[in-house]
Amino acid sequence: MIDPVLDRLRKTPEWLVLVVLGLVSLAAPFIMPGLVTQLAFLWLMVVFAQTWDVLGGQLGYNSFGNVIFFGIGCYATAVMQRDSGLPYFDALTLGLLLSALLALVAALVFGAALLGIRGHYFAIATLGLGIAAGELAAGWDYIGAGSGMSLPLFPGELGSRELFFYFVMLAIAAVCFLTLRWLYGTRFGLAMNAIRDDEDKAEAMGLHTTAIKTVAWAISAVFLGLAGGVAGNMLGFIDPRDVAFSGATFGVWMVLMAILGGKGTLWGPVIGAIVFHITKELFWTYLLGWQRVALGVLIVLIVLFFPQGIMGWLADRRRARAGGAA
Amino acid sequence: MTLLLDVRDVTKRYGGVVANDAVSLQVREGEIAGLIGPNGSGKTTLFGAITGAYPVDGGDVIFNGASISHLRVGPIVRQGLARTYQQTRIYGEMTCMENMQISSRASQGNVMSLLRLKARGAQTRAEDLLSFVGLHEKRFEYGGRLSFGQQKLLEFAMALMSEPKLLLLDEPTAGINPTLINGLIDRLQRANKELGVTLLVIEHNMRVIMNLAEHITCLAHGRVLASGTPDEVRNDPRVLDAYLGAQ
């Protein structure tokens, strides 16, 4: 029953899908005015999954610490808004620029230090990096230490704040998607896949592997930094361990959503993020206190029984049908 | 003819084992040179030392007139010294065409140059080279799904795609269907003549190497045992001893 629908979708030109999705996204907050914040978080999830997949799926470097760029973004914008003394929107704009810049610099520095480390060592090094950042932020008085930072009040009228940040987050997700779509189509995309498949061979074929890895990480860091700056304002409050450098929520969700949708594909992380976020919003409230247990169980189940993700499953299914027909 | 590769007294030790003991060999521009020797005589180790996979403990490697023994793998291959592996290495989750495209000389450029769209010229060249090794109808197949022999051919085509001056081939006929070996010899010779690639070939199949190479070096126990034309090497009693002794 599902196959005809999938075939129809497969035959639809991508631009049409993008236009329809774009129109739906623009109309969504007016169709569902009660859900604007949840929808804005949906785009945040899409950014999370997509940016994780740049390294995790396309390059084969599984990072558990990407949340660090998000956290840097949260704080950079918040500090700019607190200390610059500029009007709200000027401070926000400058803050987001600072967020992107600091995340970029951080990716270049951490990339130089960590991207030579391979396999599970890289995964665990980045895990350590994310948690260390949260602990350090929780002790640093300048950014509010353990008690976090509150963000300035939005100057507009009631309800306009949610709408404003919805569109900003949508713009970040859309630009991120289009950037990655373009990136994966260039030779840079092929170079990333080559490194994923056999890094030593890629080096022996003359690819500038270190530069490629670092630039890839920097690209995802910029979008995470921007998303962090906006997310802090959406939430109105930044906690070092539970918001900015939240390895146990955002940090894990990124990985989970990308795997759920299908690692190493353009659409997989987007689909994974949408499925995960909707499922979470529908069922989370019924789990009263057991949410995190459920999250752990979900990780184990997906990793054990569905590691190829939705996109991988669809590809397998198509291959099986083609084989059956022939 | 000018010297393209000049290996001078290269020594490589692994702990107490001397894998290469003051090995010297020369490859002239435009020729096909052969490297033979019993198993464990240090042929692949020498390839690694030349291409910068690990540090050498002594001696020097001169490529195209400049020392490269202090360089790492990346800079060396970008100077035009490429290699293939005995256990073939290709990108398994990418199609043959993608394998070829990312192996082009232009892919060795900086990151900015990679961000430009895929060049049309590289596309045609990739298809031509795939036809050259007989893999054209497999061009949209994933590298990892090819047979071992096909992967070997793909790796050879990828190496040619990078337009090397000198290509080191580690046992190109191993694992290839015997009926296809003559075709492969022909391709190696055409790559040499038509594409102007100098070759240094490790080979176990004596018939192949004697027909292919103009100049052969024989290693045994990490040392150069003999070197000269195929006839000289074939008739050298020490070479016979080394092979019979090893068997």
Added chain:
Amino acid sequence: MVDNFLLLVQNPNFALDVVLNGLLAGAIFALAAYGMSLVWGVLNIVNIVQGELVVLGGYIAYAALSHGVPAYAALPVSALAMFAIGWGLYYTVIFRVVDKDLFISILATFGLSIVIQQLTNTIFGSDVRSFDTGLGSFYMLDGAVTVAWIKVIAFVLAMVSGGVLWLFLRHARLGQAIRATAQNPRAAHILGINTDRVYAMTYGLNGALCGAAGSLAVMAWTIHPYIGLPYTVRSFMIVVVAGLGNVGGVVVAGLSLGALENVAGFVLGAEYQIAFVFTLMVLILVWRNWRAARRRTYLS
């Protein structure tokens, strides 16, 4: 920060107190790390749930102690219970990831760690727990150095537990089967060793080690549900520094880490101790990678 450092330098007796207490804590780190290296070596899995197993072992000991089990029995009770839990975890989850990509096993054990962390939080509450054995302390150097007796006992018991397992692996038949499987699982399988059972036993024994470590931690120090990941990272760091299969190295690295961490906690402030642990791990990996890269560069 600088003041604290000067305080240590100017009062050697006090510095000794900090270092000694750190060394005693290090024995528990070493014990957990020994278990991790066992699982890593035999199953080829980096067991991210390691720290949660330690914490769970601690809670089991705590529950037993609060229900009147005498202190000397806490360790065996916890070790036995954790052996069973480890065995059970193997046959529910771990056996599915043994042959898989390392990332799969890391992610699966990471998922397990979240489950156990949240379960302990739900069942035992998020308070910091410690069981007072009432053994008191002894003093050295005119009272400048205070050491709780229970910490010394925990140190000794940690060493003994590790030693017993080491002897078991050397001499018992099952121990030899485990070592054979670690070296070459396929050959071991052909020789008639039931590798699946060996893996289960290994994971169970690791559970027992974590149980022992946890029971000692709750009596000599403190535990709470969120302290698991630091134990995992400590174990990982110790194994990386010592190298797989190097028991002596694990002990030395474990004790050094304990001392180093305690000094850092004092100098930087206790709130930075966890940050220190994680940063140190990242630095160790970066340093090792840098050294490995240098070995590939040559002559120049």
